[in-house]
Amino acid sequence: MVDQALEALMTEVALRPVDDSDLDALFEQMRDPESVRMAAFVARNPADRAAFDAHMAKIRTSPEVTIRAVTADGRLVGSVGSFVVDGDTEVTYWIDRHFWGRGIAGRALALLLESVRVRPVFGRAASDNVRSLRVLQRAGFAIVGTEIAFAKARNAEIEETILRLDEPA
Known part of the structure; x- marks a missing residue:
């Protein structure tokens, strides 16, 4: 655990606009079977x-979407974004x-929240994705409820936890 914390401190996480050259890598990341299962709510x-x-x-x-590439030490490692629904x-x-x-997801989320000031x-x-829930809670999100929804990745209805952040990070 200490090694992971030290490694996170040494990793420079940054956000930048998503470029066409990122799409192949993002597509591959978003179809990794273990990642898809954990995310649960994915594309059909x-x-x-x-x-x-x-x-x-x-x-x-879309003017209602902010999407950014996440880099760690200059290497593309994912994406982070915000969107409006209802x-x-x-x-x-x-x-x-x-x-x-x-610690990359938490740092990327913190950077996104600096630019997305809507609250x-x-x-x-x-609800069983404990790591993702922990990332949100460390960023200041509080659990406000749960709902049952169909998770395409698991081909079943599962519990989803809903969190809310009221104050700027």
Whole structure:
């Protein structure tokens, strides 16, 4: 655990706009089976490249979406963003599984929250995704409820935890 904490401190995490050259790597990250299972709420078919490309083109141009590439020591390791659904702003993040446990998701979320100043802002995670819930809570999000929803990655209804951040980070 100490080694992971030290490694996180030594890792420079930054955000930048998503570039066309990032799309192949992001597509691969978002179809990793273990990552997909943990995220639970994913695209209908994570292996559908045409659907991925159409989705990325849409969100990269939407005024209601902020999407950023996450880099660690200059290397692309995931994405983080915010979007509006039913009038509420929500955050999302996806970190390459090979970089889990290094504090990168938490740092990327903190950086995003510095630029996305809308409050309240919401986060959601499968209730059994303890690490993701911990990332949100460390960023100041508080659990405000749960709901049962269909998780495409698990082909089942599961419990999802809803979190809310009221004050700027």
